[in-house]
Amino acid sequence: DVSPNTKGPHCIDSGLPCDILTSTCHGKNELCIASGPGKDMFESTKIIGTNQFKKAMDLFSGPGMKLSGAVDFRHTYVDMTNQCVQLNATTKAKTCKPAMGYSFAAGTTDGPGAFNFKQGSNSSNPFWNFVSHLIEDPTAEQVKCHEPKPILLDTGEIT
Secondary structure, eight states: OOOOOTTEEEETTTOOBOOTTTOOBTTBGGGEEEEOSSSSHHHHHHHHHHHHHHHHHHHHHSOOOOOOSOOOOOOOOOOTTSOEEEOSSSOEEEOOOOOEEHHHHTEETTEEOSTTOOTTOOOOOHHHHHHHHHHOOOOHHHHHHHTTSOEEEOGGGOO
């Protein structure tokens, strides 16, 4: 995350910390916004950028070891929609096609979403189900793969 908001999320109406599990204030995500270290986003970005620059210059100017030899790289394409993952000694799971859940629509504390979606939501809404299914109706396999997260946008199956 590259957020300059190091003071963390707080309720803009009360100044109290946001609910840690849902990123809401009094049940509303629009009131939960992060800030800092400056008085606004521009000053915060300048402060953090200046700190990063100073550290980079310290590292560049300080004593170090000269490296030599060729620079090499490797690139591999991995289909992350179909991977077997060992969760523990006895349990395996399979990855699936991407889908955006209701928590995605809640946004972040850098920029909250609208329509009162909440972070960590495991329940859906009939109205938003109707709207999202107009775009792409997730298959039963996709729903099972993503549970308990309800699918808002089935982006991995849109053709």
